[in-house]
Amino acid sequence: MRAVLKFGGSSVQNLDLMKEVAQTIIEKKNTYNELVVVLSAMGKTTNSLIKMAKDITKYPNKRDVDLLISTGEVVSIALLSIMLNDMGYKSIALTGEKAGILTKGTHTKNKISSIDTRRVEAHIQAGNIVIVAGFQGFNEAGEVTTLGRGGSDTTAIALAAKLGAICEIYTDVSGIYGVDPRIYPDAQKLTQIDYEEMKEMAFLGANIMEPRSIDIAQNYGVTVYVTSLKNPLEGTYIKEYKQNMEDKKITGxxxxxxxxxxxxxxxxxxxxxxxxxxxxxxxxxxxxxxxxxxxxxxxxxxxxxxxxxxxxxxxxxxxxxxxxxxxxxxxxxxxxxxxxxxxxxxxxxxxxxxxxxxxxxxxxxxxxxxxxxxxxxxxxxxxxxxxxxxxxxxxxxxxx
Structure with missing residues (x-):
């Protein structure tokens, strides 16, 4: 059984937190014998890199911006792979290009057009935990590209779709709530939510997921589990789910x-x-x-x-x-x-x-x-x- 695990920037913002991520990955090996891990850049790295570019010019060249900000994820995957190998678990880090993620569109906001998973599959069969840089790929000209806001979610779910895997997304909150509990503390957590409703909530501002990623999950029937490192057993499933239409007027x-x-x-x-x-x-x-x-x-x-x-x-x-x-x-x-x-x-x-x-x-x-x-x-x-x-x-x- 295989899974794609995605960890956001706040989960890997320093080496101590990265060790917790590494331990979670090792524990997941008891459930899934084949693992692919997708990482974001550490903490606020992407924002810092963009700020440096804008300190130079108001409208920096977008091709160069893509090249610049893609380095954040490369640092993350390299460090985690070094860490896992040091802990005795075979691991290999792949950039978006090496993972076969082909994109098209405008620089800084590309979309995934296809994924050639042959290299990823080969490393899985060799017994490696495959760690892929989220948020990035390459275009037909061979240039580095990035996927825009929430791009690591898109990377993870697209890989899960191609590899026939479940996708687990690790965030700051333990699942999806009817409303952001930081704004309304009495918010109710959902045990599951339908693709359509999740996509709509994401598009309209719920910061848990990126709308394009839910589109991919729906189109390819990928089950997505959203949870946190602190409470991994209390998450929310995003999947095809039709409750009684008369039960509740508003989901979220x-x-x-x-x-x-x-x-x-x-x-x-x-x-x-x-x-x-x-x-x-x-x-x-x-x-x-x-x-x-x-x-x-x-x-x-x-x-x-x-x-x-x-x-x-x-x-x-x-x-x-x-x-x-x-x-x-x-x-x-x-x-x-x-x-x-x-x-x-x-x-x-x-x-x-x-x-x-x-x-x-x-x-x-x-x-x-x-x-x-x-x-x-x-x-x-x-x-x-x-x-x-x-x-x-x-x-x-x-x-x-």
Whole structure:
């Protein structure tokens, strides 16, 4: 039986913690005779490397950034492999390229196109614990690439899919909760959650998993177990699971604090101009969330949208060009914004949930800025100061 184990940066931020990871891997050998381990960079290494690049220039070359930040995972896998070998367990460290992870797309935000696992399989058959650098791969030009936020999750689940393995993700919290327990201490932990709901929660800001990784898990039927090093037996399974649609209106609440809201006023009323703006944002790999468009005076329109704050440089780069082409517009960026989303498959069959939530907000004097919906979620944007109150009101009402 085989498994892919993934450990995040906080689990390997120093050698003492890395020893705990090594011990967990050794214990897992009693359950799984074939192991592949995926690691992130140690602690805040990636952020530190990006900061150094930006200390040089506002918009560093993305190809060079990929080469730079990929080194963080290389350090992690080399140290862990040295440690395991020293403890008497055969181990080998592989970069994303050596593990056969081929990618395509834009530098710093590549996507996995295929994985050639022949080398990984050979090392498994030779009795090695195979340690793979998460977050990275290589493109058809042979260049080092990285996978963007949460890329190590994607690496781990994609390898599990290709190797026919279960995937265990080790995080700071012991499983997946209906809402982040750091915001709402009375949050209930889920024993299992369906792929669709997990993907929606991840996309909307629940920081446990990366949405693309859940897509892969769903498409290839990979069972994912999310847990922590401290409480490994108290985790949450992500898998195909259909509860009674009438049992619970809301499965979870996702909170995104790192949100930037952009308002652009007096844009010339032209579909072509609007299309150009959002096309450039897409080409810069900016994931736009809430969009609101309103008519203004004098044949112009106002547009507001939200994006992840990590994409602010990419947003600014597009807006600088957009302002240069349209000098009459006004751009306002607000960083003190939080997005709170309710998620539940029951929304497909139960009506009135949106009205119920708006009544809650009205009763508690909570003013909404923007709203967007999907088939199984509703997202609301607020000033940051309302975050805790919004979460508490929703969590108590829906018992999550």
């Amino acid at each position: 609440i996702a909170v995104t604090e790192k949100v930037v809201m952009v308002s652009i006023r007096r844009i010339p009323y032209s579909t072509k101009i609007t299309a150009e703006l959002f096309k450039d944002l897409a080409l810069n790999e900016v994931n736009i969330d809430v969009i609101n468009q309103n008519p203004s005076v004098g044949g112009t329109i106002n547009i507001a949208f939200t994006a992840h704050a990590d994409d602010l440089d990419a947003v600014n780069e597009v807006l600088d060009k957009f302002e240069a082409k349209n000098p009459t517009i006004q751009v306002l960026k607000v960083n003190e914004v939080v997005k709170v989303s309710i998620v539940g498959s029951a929304m497909r069959s139960q009506s009135g949930i949106a009205a119920e939530v708006f009544e809650l907000f009205a009763e508690n004097d909570l003013e909404v800025k923007l709203v967007t919906t999907s088939e199984i979620s509703i997202s609301y944007t607020f000033d940051n100061k309302y975050k805790n109150k919004v979460v508490e009101v929703l969590a108590k009402h829906f018992n999550v």
